[in-house]
């Protein structure tokens with residue numbers, strides 16, 4: 616009997632990241648806001664890097680920003696992803712940065728500083744977010 620492999624790996628979550636993935640299930644891009652100094656942070660962490668407070672709340676980001684940097688994954692193959700697979704570091708308009716796929720943007724159109732917008736998708740059973748060019752036609756995952 617063979618085991619069926621999932622088409623996409625479920626994200627590795629923990630109590631710091633659970634709110635983020637729960638947000639993706641509701642098509643919301645969530646970041647943390649410190650309960651003391653009010654600074655935003657991403658990726659999630661248990662304490663504020665500015666003041667050390669462990670008090671925080673989840674706030675919704677608009678989902679728009681600019682491409683700060685990117686890489687293109689070629690190898691090894693990842694279940695459910697075509698290669699080459701561009702992955703971006705997006706500076707959100709709120710000032711924090713998130714990592715996400717850029718897989719609807721042709722490689723020759725990807726440029727540092729380009730405007731991008733979040734697109735909520737499902738990769739198999741997994742709620743996810745990727746970034747696309749605003750106004751670009753949506754492409755089915």
Ligand SMILES: [Zn+2]
Nearest residue numbers: 649652663666
């Ligand atoms: Zn703080």
